[in-house]
Amino acid sequence: MTTLLNTFEKLPREKQIKILDAAAEAFASKGYYGSGIKEICERANISNGALYKYFLNKEELFMAVLDRCQQIMVEYLYEKHTKIESSILHTIEEYLKEIADICEKFPSYLTVYANLGAPHMEKFSERFSERFKESGKYIYDMVSEAKNRGEVIEEVDERALGFLIDNQFILFLYSMLSDYHEKRFRSFMTIEDEIELTTEMKIAFILDSLKAFFK
Amino acid sequence: MTTLLNTFEKLPREKQIKILDAAAEAFASKGYYGSGIKEICERANISNGALYKYFLNKEELFMAVLDRCQQIMVEYLYEKHTKIESSILHTIEEYLKEIADICEKFPSYLTVYANLGAPHMEKFSERFSERFKESGKYIYDMVSEAKNRGEVIEEVDERALGFLIDNQFILFLYSMLSDYHEKRFRSFMTIEDEIELTTEMKIAFILDSLKAFFK
Amino acid sequence: MTTLLNTFEKLPREKQIKILDAAAEAFASKGYYGSGIKEICERANISNGALYKYFLNKEELFMAVLDRCQQIMVEYLYEKHTKIESSILHTIEEYLKEIADICEKFPSYLTVYANLGAPHMEKFSERFSERFKESGKYIYDMVSEAKNRGEVIEEVDERALGFLIDNQFILFLYSMLSDYHEKRFRSFMTIEDEIELTTEMKIAFILDSLKAFFK
Amino acid sequence: MTTLLNTFEKLPREKQIKILDAAAEAFASKGYYGSGIKEICERANISNGALYKYFLNKEELFMAVLDRCQQIMVEYLYEKHTKIESSILHTIEEYLKEIADICEKFPSYLTVYANLGAPHMEKFSERFSERFKESGKYIYDMVSEAKNRGEVIEEVDERALGFLIDNQFILFLYSMLSDYHEKRFRSFMTIEDEIELTTEMKIAFILDSLKAFFK
DNA sequence: CATGAATGAGTTTTCATTCAT
DNA sequence: CATGAATGAAAACTCATTCAT
Numbered sequence: 001m002t003t004l005l006n007t008f009e010k011l012p013r014e015k016q017i018k019i020l021d022a023a024a025e026a027f028a029s030k031g032y033y034g035s036g037i038k039e040i041c042e043r044a045n046i047s048n049g050a051l052y053k054y055f056l057n058k059e060e061l062f063m064a065v066l067d068r069c070q071q072i073m074v075e076y077l078y079e080k081h082t083k084i085e086s087s088i089l090h091t092i093e094e095y096l097k098e099i100a101d102i103c104e105k106f107p108s109y110l111t112v113y114a115n116l117g118a119p120h121m122e123k124f125s126e127r128f129s130e131r132f133k134e135s136g137k138y139i140y141d142m143v144s145e146a147k148n149r150g151e152v153i154e155e156v157d158e159r160a161l162g163f164l165i166d167n168q169f170i171l172f173l174y175s176m177l178s179d180y181h182e183k184r185f186r187s188f189m190t191i192e193d194e195i196e197l198t199t200e201m202k203i204a205f206i207l208d209s210l211k212a213f214f215k
Numbered sequence: 216m217t218t219l220l221n222t223f224e225k226l227p228r229e230k231q232i233k234i235l236d237a238a239a240e241a242f243a244s245k246g247y248y249g250s251g252i253k254e255i256c257e258r259a260n261i262s263n264g265a266l267y268k269y270f271l272n273k274e275e276l277f278m279a280v281l282d283r284c285q286q287i288m289v290e291y292l293y294e295k296h297t298k299i300e301s302s303i304l305h306t307i308e309e310y311l312k313e314i315a316d317i318c319e320k321f322p323s324y325l326t327v328y329a330n331l332g333a334p335h336m337e338k339f340s341e342r343f344s345e346r347f348k349e350s351g352k353y354i355y356d357m358v359s360e361a362k363n364r365g366e367v368i369e370e371v372d373e374r375a376l377g378f379l380i381d382n383q384f385i386l387f388l389y390s391m392l393s394d395y396h397e398k399r400f401r402s403f404m405t406i407e408d409e410i411e412l413t414t415e416m417k418i419a420f421i422l423d424s425l426k427a428f429f430k
Numbered sequence: 431m432t433t434l435l436n437t438f439e440k441l442p443r444e445k446q447i448k449i450l451d452a453a454a455e456a457f458a459s460k461g462y463y464g465s466g467i468k469e470i471c472e473r474a475n476i477s478n479g480a481l482y483k484y485f486l487n488k489e490e491l492f493m494a495v496l497d498r499c500q501q502i503m504v505e506y507l508y509e510k511h512t513k514i515e516s517s518i519l520h521t522i523e524e525y526l527k528e529i530a531d532i533c534e535k536f537p538s539y540l541t542v543y544a545n546l547g548a549p550h551m552e553k554f555s556e557r558f559s560e561r562f563k564e565s566g567k568y569i570y571d572m573v574s575e576a577k578n579r580g581e582v583i584e585e586v587d588e589r590a591l592g593f594l595i596d597n598q599f600i601l602f603l604y605s606m607l608s609d610y611h612e613k614r615f616r617s618f619m620t621i622e623d624e625i626e627l628t629t630e631m632k633i634a635f636i637l638d639s640l641k642a643f644f645k
Numbered sequence: 646m647t648t649l650l651n652t653f654e655k656l657p658r659e660k661q662i663k664i665l666d667a668a669a670e671a672f673a674s675k676g677y678y679g680s681g682i683k684e685i686c687e688r689a690n691i692s693n694g695a696l697y698k699y700f701l702n703k704e705e706l707f708m709a710v711l712d713r714c715q716q717i718m719v720e721y722l723y724e725k726h727t728k729i730e731s732s733i734l735h736t737i738e739e740y741l742k743e744i745a746d747i748c749e750k751f752p753s754y755l756t757v758y759a760n761l762g763a764p765h766m767e768k769f770s771e772r773f774s775e776r777f778k779e780s781g782k783y784i785y786d787m788v789s790e791a792k793n794r795g796e797v798i799e800e801v802d803e804r805a806l807g808f809l810i811d812n813q814f815i816l817f818l819y820s821m822l823s824d825y826h827e828k829r830f831r832s833f834m835t836i837e838d839e840i841e842l843t844t845e846m847k848i849a850f851i852l853d854s855l856k857a858f859f860k
Numbered sequence: 861c862a863t864g865a866a867t868g869a870g871t872t873t874t875c876a877t878t879c880a881t
Numbered sequence: 882c883a884t885g886a887a888t889g890a891a892a893a894c895t896c897a898t899t900c901a902t
Contacts, residue, residue: 007886031335033248037872047888052873115333117395119326120246125395136402153427160424163403167386168379180332180340187351188378209375212368212428222861252897262863264900273897437882461765463678467876477884479879488876541764547825548760550676555825566832583857590854593833597816598809610762610770617781618808639805642798642858652865682893692867697894 008054008064019044019054021108024065028111032062032121062124069113070131076102088146089214092165093207096172100199103176111177139166151214161213168206175202223269223279234259234269236323238280243326247277247336277339284328285346291317303361304429307380308422311387315414318391326392354381366429376428383421390417438484438494449474449484450498451538453491458541462492462551492554499543500561506532518576519644522595523637526602530629533606541607569596581644591643598636605632653699653709664689664699666753669710673756677707677766707769714758715776721747733791734859737810738852741817745844748821756822784811796859806858813851820847 008016022043026035037058041048055061077098086094103110116125139162146152152161174181182197189205191197223231237258241250252273256263270276292313301309318325331340354377361367367376389396397412404420406412438446452473456465467488471478485491507528516524533540546555569592576582582591604611612627619635621627653661667688671680682703686693700706722743731739748755761770784807791797797806819826827842834850836842 010886029335031246031248031333033246034335036870038870048872048890049874049888050886053886058872111334115335117389117393118246118330118333119393120244120249120330122394129395129398132399132402136399136405140403156427157423159403159405160420163400163420164379164383164424166399166403167382171382171385174332178332178334179337180343183344184351184381185378187348188355188374188381190351190374205375205378208372209379212371251895263865263898264863265861267898268861459765461676461678461763463676464765466874478877478886479884480882482877483882545763545765547819547823548676548763549756549823550674550679550760552824558825559828563832566829566835570833586857587853589833589835590850593830593850594809594813594854596829596833597812600816601812604762608762608764609767610774613774614777614781614811615808617777618785618804618811620781620804635805635808638802639809642801655865681891683891693869693893694867694895695865698865703893 011054019046019051020065020068023061024068024106024108024112027062027065028108028115031115032058032124059124063127065109065112066116066124066128069109070128072102072106072109073113076105087214088142088151089207089211091142091146092210093203095169096203096206097199099169099173100176100203103173107177110173114174114177135166136162139169146214153213153215156213165210168210172202172206221269226269230261234261234266235280235283238276239283239321239323239327242277242280243323243330246330247273247339274339278342280324280327281331281339281342284324285343287317287321287324288328291320302429303357303364303366304422304426306357306361307425308418310384311418311421312414314384314388315391315418318388322392325388329389329392350381351377354384361429368428368430371428380425383425387417387421436484441484445476449476449481450495453495454498454536454538454542457492457495458538458545461545462488462554467491489554493557495539495542496546496554496557499539500558502532502536502539503543506535517644518572518581519637519641521572521576522640523633525599526633526636527629529599529603530606530633533603537607540603544604544607565596566592569599576644583643583645586643595640598640602632602636656699664691664696665710665713668706669713669751669753669757672707672710673753673760676760677703677769682706704769708772710754710757711761711769711773714754715773717747717751717754718758721750732859733787733796734852734856736787736791737855738848740814741848741851742844744814744818745821745848748818752822755818759819759822780811781807784814791859798858798860801858810855813855817847817851 008019011019019040023035023040025043026040029035037051038048040061041051044051051061055064077095115121116128140158143152143158143162143165147158152158171181171185175185176182176199185202185205186193186197189197189201191201223234226234234255238250238255240258241255244250252266253263255276256266259266266276270279292310330336331343355373358367358373358377358380362373367373386396386400390400391397391414400417400420401408401412404412404416406416438449441449449470453465453470455473456470459465467481468478470491471481474481481491485494507525545551546558570588573582573588573592573595577588582588601611601615605615606612606629615632615635616623616627619627619631621631653664656664664685668680668685670688671685674680682696683693685706686696689696696706700709722740760766761773785803788797788803788807788810792803797803816826816829820830821827821844830847830850831838831842834842834846836846
């Protein structure tokens with residue numbers, strides 16, 4: 001009488017999280033196809049069969065992880081920024097800090113989410129296309145309102161600036177999660193491998209790159 | 216006395232390319248773990264055993280594909296731009312066109328390359344860390360020289376601007392290869408799904424976002 | 431002081447039947463190995479655990495279904511024919527009609543029963559070997575009495591005729607339950623696939639094949 | 646370039662037979678769903694993977710076994726009887742002997758074939774429906790010709806007699822393969838369990854049951 | 861060298877059975 | 882007693898890799 005997902009939903013939240021965490025960790029570190037059900041179950045300390053009571057198959061488990069990704073991003077990123085009260089540069093800084101924060105708190109989920117951009121993940125990423133419109137709208141509004149408040153230089157189109165800012169966000173996010181993008185960051189900042197590259201430094205660097213847009 | 220060439224290198228270049236193309240197509244569309252040796256051999260019209268004569272294993276084959284990625288990028292992207300003769304905005308435009316061009320010519324290789332950023336590809340991406348320094352340097356130089364020519368506004372740091380421009384390049388590249396990033400682009404440009412989004416429109420949009428930096 | 435009834439026997443007869451019906455349907459349509467406990471429980475509207483309170487395991491459940499098969503056959507087939515009052519040909523006709531009847535009333539049980547003949551069911555069919563003697567005896571008696579009444583031609587051995595008649599019964603039964611045997615029937619009657627083959631036609635055909643034995 | 650079945654067809658006939666034999670034995674003794682691929686491979690002395698090179702899946706393997714069943718029956722049963730030269734009773738006797746013969750030579754295949762009549766095997770038996778027409782035709786012709794030669798009593802319809810004879814054949818076949826039907830046979834012959842029931846005895850019994858039809 | 865059949869450990873998934881609540 | 886979540890061995894099937902020809 002109950003759907004399969006309900007079996008999972010009936011679990012204590014703590015256990016749900018443990019399972020999703022285990023899956024997210026696996027998917028983040030080995031990718032979808034590289035991760036095995038067995039390993040995930042071991043990490044989550046549940047039996048092989050239990051997982052298939054909770055989820056119809058591996059795909060559904062992955063989807064559940066993606067749902068939690070979105071949940072996390074909404075809860076920690078978007079909901080915190082419903083009101084833009086201070087200057088846009090400050091807002092951007094706050095936003096970057098927030099990104100850094102959730103990347104530290106939920107690296108696996110964010111990684112899984114970030115990897116959706118790969119072409120062979122199209123099958124999974126489709127369900128997220130709606131999110132872009134929201135995200136795009138959010139940044140556009142931020143810029144638009146700032147322009148109304150006279151904070152933004154006249155010469156630039158709000159949408160184009162929004163896109164540019166979002167690109168900075170995205171690649172900052174990537175740099176928090178992948179060595180590859182971290183190295184790219186270092187390279188532009190001309191920081192040697194031995195020297196530590198702190199989040200603050202990265203944020204300052206990004207803000208620096210953007211300040212020409214604001215009065 | 217030549218260096219001891221391995222069996223793959225002894226093949227006629229044409230056949231080498233055919234094999235690498237087949238592999239790149241598979242890896243691009245299905246990812247590393249999702250691609251099977253059998254399928255690649257069939258696409259390349261060689262026998263299963265032959266592949267293992269040419270490459271030690273799947274990993275080595277993937278590495279060879281990555282090497283060709285780099286080769287392509289050097290040949291088509293970097294070597295074409297050793298001299299910066301015209302205005303920086305024009306140079307950027309040319310560069311974006313070039314990116315669009317190689318994405319159309321070698322979508323699979325570029326896709327494979329683009330996906331290296333995923334954390335579970337770290338094992339493979341390490342060998343490319345050197346490239347960033349070059350790439351970073353190249354863009355930095357471009358900006359630096361433009362600044363010397365007085366094309367760039369004073370307020371912005373060359374490295375930060377270089378990073379920002381490179382971010383635009385990267386996400387433009389991604390948008391050429393993945394639906395996911397294409398949709399993100401559309402979302403910011405507020406273009407409906409039904410309307411075609413041409414490369415020219417994207418390039419114009421990016422240039423628009425950057426022009427505030429240049430006099 | 432009653433005998434120690436097991437839990438199943440303590441259930442209201444109605445519920446017992448519901449469970450056995452569910453099991454019989456599953457076993458008939460998917461075979462013993464193809465049927466799942468879960469599905470049976472769902473059909474019977476009982477919990478998974480309950481079934482294991484009633485039966486030691488799947489095998490015992492199957493045995494219980496077989497017992498009900500036998501019960502049904504005794505009740506509907508054998509008990510109805512304790513007295514042979516009319517002519518043997520008429521008795522045979524009545525018998526065939528009875529077979530058709532219970533096949534329509536209890537197709538699942540009859541199917542399960544019919545499939546016991548398969549060698550991989552030997553494990554289960556052993557407990558029925560006794561039944562043959564009864565059944566054989568019954569038919570033998572029928573023929574024997576008819577012979578005494580002078581209805582049967584002299585040249586034929588009662589036992590051999592009994593066997594032959596029983597074979598007709600059995601394959602008629604099979605034809606009521608399985609498409610395969612139905613098709614065989616059609617083939618001999620040279621009836622096209624499109625034309626309906628009624629039970630009456632089959633019975634008439636069988637009687638026709640037997641009438642040479644009777645005066 | 647080659648279809649999957651061809652991989653199997655390329656094997657030396659001996660090995661093909663060994664694999665099909667192993668499969669037939671398993672399917673005969675445990676049924677389709679009760680038989681495991683692993684066990685079959687072990688019996689055939691091939692690896693698990695090899696089997697999947699030869700056959701797309703378990704179903705295809707089963708089909709191949711069925712094909713061999715048919716092959717055997719055609720080769721040993723039908724082809725031997727293209728001409729009916731002697732008296733029909735003698736022909737029937739020969740035919741029964743032949744059945745006994747192939748049952749002894751290929752018990753597994755015959756068993757698999759015999760079990761196709763079970764309703765849950767409908768999925769597989771469909772492809773054999775054509776065979777009935779042939780088989781029916783064959784027996785009908787045999788009876789028909791005998792009638793023309795004046796061997797058959799007038800009162801009986803050829804088709805009905807054909808059906809009756811075929812029923813005897815089928816249940817004789819079953820009795821060679823399954824204990825269950827063997828016991829049924831015994832019961833009608835009133836032979837004790839301890840006494841051996843030879844094939845000759847069974848054949849004689851059947852012939853006895855049929856002789857009333859022939860002059 | 862090239863071939864492609866063979867291997868077998870590994871994958872995802874199922875399911876009879878158990879057991880805490 | 883009843884429940885249904887949990888178990889884990891076993892199923893069908895895959896695939897990177899090897900090796901006889």
